[in-house]
Amino acid sequence: MKIAVIGAGAAGLAALRHCISGTYGDQVVCYEKTDQIGGTWVYREQTGFDRYGLLIHTSMYKSLRANLPKEVMGYPDFLIPEGPVSYPMRTQILDFLNTYCDHFKLRPYIRLLHHVELVEPVARDRKWSVKVKDLQNDAVAIESFDAVMVCNGHYFEPMIPNVPGQNIFTGKQIHSHDYRVPDFFNGKKVVVMGAGPSGMDLALEISKNANRVILSHHLTETIDTVFPENVVQKGDVVELTEREAVFVDGTKEQIDVIFYCTGYKYSFPFLAESCGVRVDSNMVTHLWKHLVSIKNPTLALIGLPFYVCAFNMFDLQVRFVLRHWHGERQFPAQADMLCSEAEETARRAERGLQKKHFHMMGPEQEHYYSDLANVAGITPLPPVLSKLHNESSMRFLKDLVHFREDRYKIIDDYNFVKLSC
Numbered sequence: 179m180k181i182a183v184i185g186a187g188a189a190g191l192a193a194l195r196h197c198i199s200g201t202y203g204d205q206v207v208c209y210e211k212t213d214q215i216g217g218t219w220v221y222r223e224q225t226g227f228d229r230y231g232l233l234i235h236t237s238m239y240k241s242l243r244a245n246l247p248k249e250v251m252g253y254p255d256f257l258i259p260e261g262p263v264s265y266p267m268r269t270q271i272l273d274f275l276n277t278y279c280d281h282f283k284l285r286p287y288i289r290l291l292h293h294v295e296l297v298e299p300v301a302r303d304r305k306w307s308v309k310v311k312d313l314q315n316d317a318v319a320i321e322s323f324d325a326v327m328v329c330n331g332h333y334f335e336p337m338i339p340n341v342p343g344q345n346i347f348t349g350k351q352i353h354s355h356d357y358r359v360p361d362f363f364n365g366k367k368v369v370v371m372g373a374g375p376s377g378m379d380l381a382l383e384i385s386k387n388a389n390r391v392i393l394s395h396h397l398t399e400t401i402d403t404v405f406p407e408n409v410v411q412k413g414d415v416v417e418l419t420e421r422e423a424v425f426v427d428g429t430k431e432q433i434d435v436i437f438y439c440t441g442y443k444y445s446f447p448f449l450a451e452s453c454g455v456r457v458d459s460n461m462v463t464h465l466w467k468h469l470v471s472i473k474n475p476t477l478a479l480i481g482l483p484f485y486v487c488a489f490n491m492f493d494l495q496v497r498f499v500l501r502h503w504h505g506e507r508q509f510p511a512q513a514d515m516l517c518s519e520a521e522e523t524a525r526r527a528e529r530g531l532q533k534k535h536f537h538m539m540g541p542e543q544e545h546y547y548s549d550l551a552n553v554a555g556i557t558p559l560p561p562v563l564s565k566l567h568n569e570s571s572m573r574f575l576k577d578l579v580h581f582r583e584d585r586y587k588i589i590d591d592y593n594f595v596k597l598s599c
């Protein structure tokens with residue numbers, strides 16, 4: 179098969195590796211719009227738009243250390259090597275991805291600085307037309323493929339909630355996508371909006387610089403973790419005035435910055451409408467197993483589920499898709515795939531989950547992984563991965579300040595001193 183892979187982050191690299199492996203030996207081209215592999219793990223000081231007028235993709239901040247242990251973060255048969263810390267620094271993950279890329283000799287298949295602008299099914303010959311711009315030469319080409327794996331990530335298009343008064347607030351407003359270093363918050367009074375992993379991590383990080391941090395969220399209970407003294411928790415911001423935030427309990431605070439840690443939108447700007455993929459309240463439809471386009475099964479979207487063992491899951495999803503594309507497993511009838519999606523939607527709604535939580539796994543991840551492995555008849559992921567993931571997520575919630583600590587003290591990105599126990 180001739181396959182296009184869009185994006186050379188952790189998902190795109192896994193796709194490429196399995197496509198070119200001896201098992202299938204597909205003909206593959208991986209298009210990457212930036213000048214490096216690694217996707218969101220590539221740290222860039224710059225925010226906004228790049229020199230080609232494209233939105234800066236990465237949301238990585240300078241101090242970032244993974245919120246999962248390395249045992250969870252590697253690929254199934256390519257692990258993150260033993261090192262002095264359990265929770266790797268961002269630089270270690272990027273090095274790891276480069277090592278993976280070299281080990282499996284993937285670079286010759288990657289076209290850097292190639293931006294995919296449009297993907298369309300061609301009904302006539304059941305192929306895909308992919309329109310790509312070579313950014314260096316400003317040249318556009320259209321290539322034909324049998325199948326497409328979309329690996330463009332889902333942490334690049336900020337989700338910013340509508341808050342009455344947002345337009346008259348005279349302080350600063352920033353989304354975590356554009357956050358790099360904490361200096362911006364020196365001496366400021368800040369509302370951090372959202373208490374997901376980023377909101378919690380960043381509230382803690384900026385508390386060293388900010389004067390006061392108000393972590394605003396709509397969780398029914400306060401988060402049971404110990405924050406520094408200058409961090410308080412409050413309910414939702416219901417209104418902004420020129421200088422104040424008004425909270426749901428009627429209290430007001432004078433503030434300098436609103437820091438939106440409110441997540442991201444799934445976005446596939448290059449998929450033509452005829453691809454049959456829609457984003458509805460941040461639920462991507464119509465997909466079989468959060469992965470395969472039901473309308474056009476030779477289109478796969480790798481990496482949508484969140485709160486998962488990401489790189490491991492990418493590898494599993496890719497192997498699942500390839501088994502089907504190569505006819506070793508048959509896709510169910512379209513009606514059956516739609517039915518399975520509808521059943522899962524109903525099950526999740528019964529549990530009180532909104533559409534935006536449709537791709538959330540967390541405690542369900544083990545079931546998802548074993549289902550993929552069983553259906554495709556492929557090597558499953560070891561269940562211990564899900565256990566470790568769930569366990570470390572609990573540690574994160576319970577002890578935000580210390581959950582990564584081990585017997586080592588970090589001096590900078592690459593240097594550690596061992597502490598006596």
Ligand code: FAD
Pocket residue numbers: 184185186187188189190209210211212215216217218219235237238239242243244245246251292293294295329330331332333448480481486487488489
């Ligand atoms: P990305 O890494 O986003 O890669 C997508 C690639 O596609 C990019 O290189 C992009 O340039 C390219 N691309 C996009 N559009 C186009 C186009 N039109 N044409 C060509 N190329 C295109 N996960 C963990 O497991 N542990 C963590 O601790 C963790 N921390 C995180 C912290 C932050 C701040 C963020 C943002 C994410 C974190 N994640 C973490 C999740 C992380 O996103 C995944 O681990 C994983 O790296 C996602 O890989 P990806 O390949 O799906 O997407």
